[in-house]
Amino acid sequence: MLDKSLYNTEEITRLLAVQQTDTDKFIGQSHFMGSPNVFGGQALGQSLYAACSTVPQRRPHSMHALFILPGNHQLPIEYEVERVRDGGTFSTRRVVATQEGRRIFVMSASFQAEEEGLSHQKAAPVMTDPETLPSSVKLWQQRGIASGRSFHPAPVDFRANVADDIFGGERASAVRQVWARAPMELPDDPLLHESLFAYVSDYGLLWTALQPHGIKMSDPRLQIASLDHTIWFHRPLRMDDWLLFAMESPNASGGRGLCFLHVYNQYGVLLATVAQEGLIRLRDDKK
Structure with missing residues (x-):
């Protein structure tokens, strides 16, 4: 049975399934995720769900997003899909998210x-059995x-390949491995898995850039926010299977x-x- 004190899987899958209000318009x-601003993963997952709903016969292979303004978690988000092109093999969609008439995403x-087609891949890192790691x-x-x-x-559920969890602030190299899996079996709906993956992909990724500097998320000087986010889907995935998130930060400047x-x-x-x-800005309150 799903432990609802730990996991809100059912709530989030319902949240991501945006409702169609008109032709190519969704809401x-x-x-609330602990911040007055909308969690970036919510906009990623909901916008992908809206776009996919207009291309039911094809699966997404890439999405590219820009976060323009902080969203208000107390308000719904309106999504408008533009059908840019439907070709023989590829389809292109553009999604604009607004709140109170302002574009936020x-x-x-x-x-x-x-x-x-041809197939090769970057080799996987050495893996630890996720069942041996604490939640x-x-x-x-x-x-x-x-x-x-x-x-x-x-x-x-997240399980980190280090002694600390994914929000740790100890100084370390700019790499981290975390396992992730939904704590329950999910329906065989590719759209559900893709949109949930988009949502989860915004968990802790940017914080990898803080590790070489030993900066904790609780540091009062820290101002951190997503600016852009890109996903390339290479092969089908399921969020109720264990997935290894191998993260790295090649640059901060x-x-x-x-x-x-x-x-x-x-x-x-x-x-x-x-x-x-x-x-990832460190503010000096003395200025």
Whole structure:
């Protein structure tokens, strides 16, 4: 049975299934993640769900998003899909998300009819059996109880390949491996798995850029926010299978950090690649 004190999988899958209000227009509700701003993964997952709903016969192979303004978690988000092109093999869609008439997020996505082709991949890193690792989500809950801070359930279980969890702030190299899996079996709906993956892909990726500097998320000087986010879907994936999130940050400069994520299944097959750049600014309150 799903432990709803730890996991909100059912809530998030319902949240991602935006409702169609008119031709190519959709509306999605927002939810609270501990910040007054909309969680970036929500906009990623909902916009992909909306775009996919207009291309039911093809699967997405890439999506490219820009975060323009912080969204208000107390308000719904309106998504308008533009059917840019439908070709013989590929389809292109553009999605604009607005709140109170203001554009807060834009996304473009490309879809492809299934076909065979050449195949190779980046080799998977050495893997640890996720069943031997403790749940980071349970650790977050325990820490919240101990410190008196609020805890917000997650839609998937996370298990880190290090002694600390994915939110740790110890100085380390700019690489990290985390396993992720929904704590329940999900329906055989590719759109559900793809949109949930888009949602989860925004969990902790940017924080990999903080590791070489030993900066904790709780540092009062830190201002951090996603600027852009790209996903390439290489092969079909399921969010109720264990997925290895192999993260790295090749660069930080100019108040921004760049991070990459390669996603593998337990057999070492590369399923997706993610790139994200975000603001990582240290404010000096004395100025």
